[in-house]
Amino acid sequence: MNPNVEDRKCGTLEPALSAFADDEVFGPERDAVVRHLAACEACRRTLDTYRRVGAALRERVSVHSGRDLSAIAWPPRRAAPALTRRRRLLYDVTRWFDPWPVLAGSAALVALVIGVLWLASGPEPSNRVDIERLDAAGPVMVIPGNGGRMTIIWLFDADDQPEPAATET
Amino acid sequence: MTRPAVVALLLLAAITVSAPARSQSSVSLTVQVIHASNAGTSVDPALAKIRAQLGSMKYSSYKLLETRPFSTTLGAKHAMPLPGGRTLDLYPFGLSGGSLELLVTITDGSKRLLDTTFRLSNNGTILVGGPAHGDGVLLVAISGSF
Numbered sequence: 035m036n037p038n039v040e041d042r043k044c045g046t047l048e049p050a051l052s053a054f055a056d057d058e059v060f061g062p063e064r065d066a067v068v069r070h071l072a073a074c075e076a077c078r079r080t081l082d083t084y085r086r087v088g089a090a091l092r093e094r095v096s097v098h099s100g101r102d103l104s105a106i107a108w109p110p111r112r113a114a115p116a117l118t119r120r121r122r123l124l125y126d127v128t129r130w131f132d133p134w135p136v137l138a139g140s141a142a143l144v145a146l147v148i149g150v151l152w153l154a155s156g157p158e159p160s161n162r163v164d165i166e167r168l169d170a171a172g173p174v175m176v177i178p179g180n181g182g183r184m185t186i187i188w189l190f191d192a193d194d195q196p197e198p199a200a201t202e203t
Numbered sequence: 204m205t206r207p208a209v210v211a212l213l214l215l216a217a218i219t220v221s222a223p224a225r226s227q228s229s230v231s232l233t234v235q236v237i238h239a240s241n242a243g244t245s246v247d248p249a250l251a252k253i254r255a256q257l258g259s260m261k262y263s264s265y266k267l268l269e270t271r272p273f274s275t276t277l278g279a280k281h282a283m284p285l286p287g288g289r290t291l292d293l294y295p296f297g298l299s300g301g302s303l304e305l306l307v308t309i310t311d312g313s314k315r316l317l318d319t320t321f322r323l324s325n326n327g328t329i330l331v332g333g334p335a336h337g338d339g340v341l342l343v344a345i346s347g348s349f
Contacts, residue, residue: 057299068320072280072294072306082278085228162324164302169318177259184256184344189309189316189333 044070044077051077055084065167228277230295230303230349236269236285239332240339253328253344260332262339286336288312291343301325303347309334323347 047070053059054067071078117125163185168174172192178185239262246254247267257265273281283291289311297304302322309317316334325348332342
């Protein structure tokens with residue numbers, strides 16, 4: 035591990051912690067944050083605070099978004115003009131064939147079906163391991179197991195020649 | 204119920220069903236410490252689950268030294284002593300795309316034998332092997348479920 039990463043002052047990483055709590059830090063910066071967190075109890079506490087505050091805010095937003103907005107109409111409703119019987123019938127028929135609510139309902143139904151199918155398809159590549167970063171004191175061999183079921187990281191002494199009898203690649 | 208309300212309800216249901224659960228933050232990790240050697244030909248029955256993978260190595264005997272389950276939360280760091288004065292550090296730091304993000308280090312005194320970050324899918328296992336132990340080597344199997 036690069037010692038500079040662990041030695042970085044907490045203050046230089048703190049702005050990134052908030053973004054990290056929201057899964058908005060990527061690449062090398064994310065790596066640096068993770069490695070600093072692994073070594074710094076104070077920053078782990080700060081991150082935990084950010085996550086708890088974020089969760090509490092999301093919960094409040096969720097609660098307040100449950101208000102009934104059906105009374106809101108734009109543009110403001112005006113009294114409907116008096117209609118003759120024939121015109122009222124025509125109005126009712128055309129209102130029922132207004133395409134937008136039907137299209138919106140159809141789109142929602144399609145989204146629902148896609149969501150259900152997505153859930154029913156289950157967890158696709160099960161038991162997979164993806165190594166993002168690997169540093170070791172000596173040579174290393176990474177051996178993907180059967181169909182990704184189990185990945186093996188083999189560490190060698192710096193003086194050793196790599197020679198585990200593993201045959202899978 | 205008016206039609207717009209029905210449409211809104213359907214849309215909400217679709218979004219709710221489609222959205223992955225993000226609120227989970229508790230994870231279960233299991234660490235198995237195994238001694239692999241060529242002394243004998245026995246495989247510990249407790250290792251039946253990973254026996255097929257162990258078969259790809261050059262050792263004939265596998266003995267389970269220790270199993271340690273951890274129930275933990277994201278952001279909590281755990282240290283576990285390994286045979287030979289080594290230390291295993293586990294730091295589950297995120298859940299992303301249905302995978303657990305984990306930082307693992309193995310140190311031997313001041314020497315860092317391994318320092319890695321990886322994503323582990325549910326019930327996935329990663330096996331770290333190589334450090335010498337007795338007449339064989341040490342294997343450390345790390346599994347996670349969440």
